[in-house]
Amino acid sequence: MQKLKLCISILLVMILSFSLLVPSLAEDSIYVWSTNSKEIDENIINVNSSDNNLQDDNAPSNSLNLESGSAILIEQSTGQILYEHNMHEKLRPASVTKVMSILLIMEAIDSGKISLTDNVPCSENAASMGGSQIWLDPRETLTVDEMLKAICVASANDCVVAMSEYIAGSEEAFVQMMNDKAKELGMNDTTFKNCHGLDEDGHVTSSYDISLMSRELLKNHPDITKYTTIWTDSLRDGKSQLANTNKLIRTYKGATGLKTGSTSLALYNLSASATRDDLSLIAVIMKAPSTKVRFAEAQKLLDYGFNTYSFKQFAKKQEVAQTVTVNKGVKRAIEIVFEEDAGVLLEKGKDKQVEQTITLDDNIKAPITAGQKVGEATYSLDGKLLTTVNLVAKESVEKINLFTMTKEIVYKWIDLLRT
Secondary structure (H helix, E strand, O other): OHHHHHHHHHHHHHHHHHHHHHHHHOOOOOOOOOOOOOOOEOOOOOOOOOOOOOEOOOOOEOOOOOOOOEEEEEEOOOOOEEEEEOOOOOEOOHHHHHHHHHHHHHHHHHOOOOOOOOEEEOOHHHHOOOOOOOOOOOOOEEEHHHHHHHHHHHOOHHHHHHHHHHHHOOHHHHHHHHHHHHHHOOOOOOEOOOOOOOOOOOOEEOHHHHHHHHHHHHHHOHHHHHHHOOOEEEEOOOOEEEEOOOOHHHHOOOEEEEEEEEEOOOEEEEEEEEEEOOEEEEEEEEEEOOHHHHHHHHHHHHHHHHHHEEEEEEEOOOOEEEEEEOEOEOOOEEEEEEOOOEEEEEEOOOHHHOEEEEEEOOOOEOOEOOOOEEEEEEEEEOOEEEEEEEEEEOOOEOEOOHHHHHHHHHHHHHHHHHO
16 A cells, blocks of 8 residues: 555656646746736826925915915825915914824834833923923833823923933934935925924924924834824822814814914914715815914815815735746746835826836746846726836746756655655
C-alpha cells in the first residue's frame, strides 16, 4: 500500500513538473482588459492627487456674502477647494495656531517619541502664559492625555507651551518645528512666532493654510477627534471643569472639531470640520466681526458643501480588483488590489454616471514583488477624468527556473506525502 502511495506521488510530481515548465517555454502573452475604451481627457483635475493646491475652477468667490475677512471650504480626503473668499490673505490666526501644535504632538505620539501616559512638567514659562489657560502650577504634572484634552477643549495656552517644551526642549525649538512642518505642507502664507497664538508681530497665516494643516491633522491622525468632539469634561479629579470653545460640537450634526481662536487684533477665527454620509468637510473662517458670525458663517459653508456635493467611494485600499495571469512565474495567477482608496467628490445626483476603466500592463510576468504596480483604475464622468488609482500585486511571485521549479516540486511532494 505504501509503495502504491509513493508511485502515485511520483506520478503527480511529474505532471506538476510539466505544468510548471510549459509556461516558461511559451511566448510572453499580452493581457489588457478595459471596461471602457473611450479616451479620457488628461487635463481634468485628479481629485485624488497628493497636491494640496487642488481647486474647483467653478468655486464661487463670496457668493454666500460672508462678512468674514477670509474663508475657505475644502473636502477633507482630496483637499479639493469647494468655496473660497480671500483665501490667501495673511491674517492673525489667534488660537487656531494650535492646530499645528496639536499636529506635532500627535506626530510625536504616533512615532513613539512620547506616550499619552507620560507625565509632563510645567515650567515657570508655561505657567506665565496669559489668555485661555487652566492655571498650571510649576509644581504639578499632567499626562499627555490630560494636556491634549485641555488644549483641544479649553484652548489652554499654558498646556500647549508645556507640551512644546516637553517635545522640543524649548518653545523656540518647537516653533521652528512648526515652521518646518508648514513649509513641508506648502503653507506659503504662514509664519509662526509662537505655539499658542497670542498676538505677536509677524505671526500670520491664511484660511487656505489653516485648511492644509487641519486636513493633515484629521486625515493622518483621526484619533484627535476623541478630544476635539468633547463638549464638557474635567481635570484634576473633577476640580477643573472644561467646556469646548467650539459651539458647533454641540449644535451641528456630524461636527468633528476643530479649533477656535480670537484676540482683539485677530478678531474671531475658526477651523470647523464635520462628516456626513462619508463626506468630510473643513470650513475655515478668519477675521469674523463677532463670535456669532464666525459660527454662523462656518455653518453656512458646511451646509453649502453637504447640500451640493457627495463623496462616492468605489473601492477600499487593498480591496481585490481582479485576478490576472502571470507569465513565467511559479504561480499562474495572482490577485491585484487597489493601492489606495478609490473615491471621488461629485455634485449630488451624478454618482451613478461615473464610469470605471481598468487597464493592466501589456505583459505581466515574473518576478513580481508585492505592491508592484501592474495597472490602473480610472474613473471618469462624461469623458472627463476624475481620479486614477494604481493597481498593485497583492503578493510576490518568483520567476520560474530550475531552482524554483525544483523547490515547488519538493514542497508539493512533501504535502502529498503528509496526506
